[in-house]
Amino acid sequence: MSKFEYVKLADAIALDISNGMLRPGDRLPPQRNFAYDRGIAVSTASRVYTELLRRGLVVGEVGRGTFISGAIRREVEALSEPRDARIDFEVNYPLLPQQWAMIAKSLAGLERVEALESALRVSTSTGTKSARN
Numbered sequence: 001m002s003k004f005e006y007v008k009l010a011d012a013i014a015l016d017i018s019n020g021m022l023r024p025g026d027r028l029p030p031q032r033n034f035a036y037d038r039g040i041a042v043s044t045a046s047r048v049y050t051e052l053l054r055r056g057l058v059v060g061e062v063g064r065g066t067f068i069s070g071a072i073r074r075e076v077e078a079l080s081e082p083r084d085a086r087i088d089f090e091v092n093y094p095l096l097p098q099q100w101a102m103i104a105k106s107l108a109g110l111e112r113v114e115a116l117e118s119a120l121r122v123s124t125s126t127g128t129k130s131a132r133n
Contacts, residue, residue: 053066
C-alpha cells in the first residue's frame with residue numbers, strides 16, 4: 001500500500017460523513033474488522049482511524065469503540081508556544097553521569113533562529129540521507 005493510501009481511506013470516510021451516509025453517533029467497525037473488510041493491514045487501519053481522530057471526525061471510547069463525532073474541522077490548529085517561554089526540565093531525571101552536560105550541549109545554539117529552523121524542518125518518515133547514514 002502506498003504511503004498515503006490511508007489518507008485516501010480517511011478521505012473516503014470523511015466524504016461519507018459529509019454526505020450524511022455516516023451520522024454523528026454512528027459506530028465505526030473495530031479496526032481489525034475494518035482492515036479485514038478492505039484487505040489492508042491492521043496497522044494501516046489504525047493510521048486511518050488516527051487520521052480521522054486528528055481531523056476531529058471521530059471520537060474513541062475505551063471499551064466501546066470509535067464513533068462519528070459530528071464535528072467537522074477543516075484544519076487542525078497549530079499549537080504555539082510563547083516565544084520567551086521557559087523550558088521546564090523539572091520532571092527529567094538524568095540517568096547517566098554528567099547527562100546534564102550533554103543536555104546543555106544539545107540545547108546550545110537553539111536560541112538562534114536558523115538553528116531552530118533547521119531542527120524543526122519537516123522531514124519524511126525515512127529522514128534525511130545524512131540521518132540514515
